[in-house]
Amino acid sequence: MSIAKRIGGRLAPKVTQVAPQATSSFVHQALERAIKGVGPLPGAVAAADAQCREQGGDAEKAMRELVENHVRYAAAEGFATNLGGLVTMAVTVPASIAGLAVVQCRMVAGMAYLRGYDLEDPRTRTAVLACLLGEDRLLALLKAKRLPGTPMAIATAPVHDPGLGAIVANEVAAELLTRVAGKRLATTVGRRVPVIGGVVGASTDAYATWKIGRYVERELLPRNRR
Secondary structure, eight states: OHHHHHHHHHHHHHHHHHHHHHHHHHHHHHHHHHHHHHHTEOHHHHHHHHHHHHHHTTTHHHHHHHHHHHHHHHHHHHHTTTTTOGGGGGHHHHHHHHHHHHHHHHHHHHHHHTTTTTTTTTHHHHHHHHHHTTTHHHHHHHHTTSSSOOHHHHTSSSSSHHHHHHHHHHHHHHHHHHHHHHHHHHHHHHOOHHHHHHHHHHHHHHHHHHHHHHHHHHHHOOOOOO
């Protein structure tokens, strides 16, 4: 993945420089669809509640089930959108970015809900997006002072900072593009075998989603719903 990250890293800044508001809007739309539901997938709250019922009201077990389910969704999405050669990349890269964003937003939002966070609160929504960056990227942004705090700190801040939401969304868009475009180019150029791209895409997206889920379990501490 080091080659993929380098390739994707060269592409991501160009996209965010050309249309920063578009990338921010895209990520917020993915979060909205994840929370409200899209296609055959019910919204994050409905999915979380269903898992909680299946686990006899145990929210922590329900969270683990949410992670396992969304790891499978990410694997399926990663396989489907990483088939083909370079000629299909213009179509499959945007589809892969959109699919992965919705899957991961839905997982994190459902986990946040089970921990007692209000998904209608803009602070929670910004924190959900921040979690999508992953622990390593978040630590780098914190060290560079490009973010004011961790997802937990953002979710529990005294007031909502509207500008922070746009900053986080742009960082998420750039990170997703780095992961997806870099992975797509590296597997296609390096292997020249279309189905290999699907296998690599499935495993990479599944692992990234699992890592985010584990990070959310540690980061978003339980809160009492008011």
